Amino acid sequence: MTFANVGSLGTKPGQRDAVVSILLRPMEGLKEAGCLLYEVGVNDDAPDTVFVSELWESPEAHRASLQLDSVRAAIAEAMPLLSGEMGGSQFTVVGSPLR
Amino acid sequence: MTFANVGSLGTKPGQRDAVVSILLRPMEGLKEAGCLLYEVGVNDDAPDTVFVSELWESPEAHRASLQLDSVRAAIAEAMPLLSGEMGGSQFTVVGSPLR
Numbered sequence: 001m002t003f004a005n006v007g008s009l010g011t012k013p014g015q016r017d018a019v020v021s022i023l024l025r026p027m028e029g030l031k032e033a034g035c036l037l038y039e040v041g042v043n044d045d046a047p048d049t050v051f052v053s054e055l056w057e058s059p060e061a062h063r064a065s066l067q068l069d070s071v072r073a074a075i076a077e078a079m080p081l082l083s084g085e086m087g088g089s090q091f092t093v094v095g096s097p098l099r
Numbered sequence: 100m101t102f103a104n105v106g107s108l109g110t111k112p113g114q115r116d117a118v119v120s121i122l123l124r125p126m127e128g129l130k131e132a133g134c135l136l137y138e139v140g141v142n143d144d145a146p147d148t149v150f151v152s153e154l155w156e157s158p159e160a161h162r163a164s165l166q167l168d169s170v171r172a173a174i175a176e177a178m179p180l181l182s183g184e185m186g187g188s189q190f191t192v193v194g195s196p197l198r
Contacts, residue, residue: 004140004152006105024194038197041103041190051190053103053152091140091150095123098137
């Protein structure tokens with residue numbers, strides 16, 4: 001079952017774009033790990049926040065991806081730039097009105 | 100710029116699956132209105148909640164879609180089943196590590 005992870009990452013003041021740059025770098029093995037979609041975005045109404053919307057082949061694929069070297073490196077690099085505020089939801093996709 | 104709308108809709112107790120059914124019905128004109136992705140989901144940890152993750156060609160396309168007859172009919176049908184609790188985020192997509 002397709003698994004969705006949508007979330008927001010708070011950053012330290014002024015660090016939003018640095019975090020965006022880290023997340024946009026191609027992460028080796030991400031697609032092969034079962035990542036179907038990984039959109040990164042911003043909203044100027046929330047200037048120190050980075051948003052992500054991800055789709056994965058399964059919750060297990062998402063969990064396993066956190067062990068990829070490329071993902072671990074990105075997390076390690078982004079971590080000092082984050083405020084610790086996080087939000088979001090995870091859910092099982094049941095369908096789409098487009099399909 | 101691709102626009103993302105991710106959100107949660109609280110439902111009245113026991114009405115989650117009815118709301119899911121309404122949202123999954125093909126909505127005429129949705130794709131033509133600029134809807135790129137519209138995933139509907141659930142999470143049993145939040146039993147009276149429906150989750151959506153949408154991508155649109157622009158914020159204007161999203162706004163205009165709310166005037167489509169098919170979308171207005173779905174909203175009118177779902178409204179009495181909702182609790183009024185809503186959450187979520189809207190953001191401008193700046194890229195993806197998959198592209």
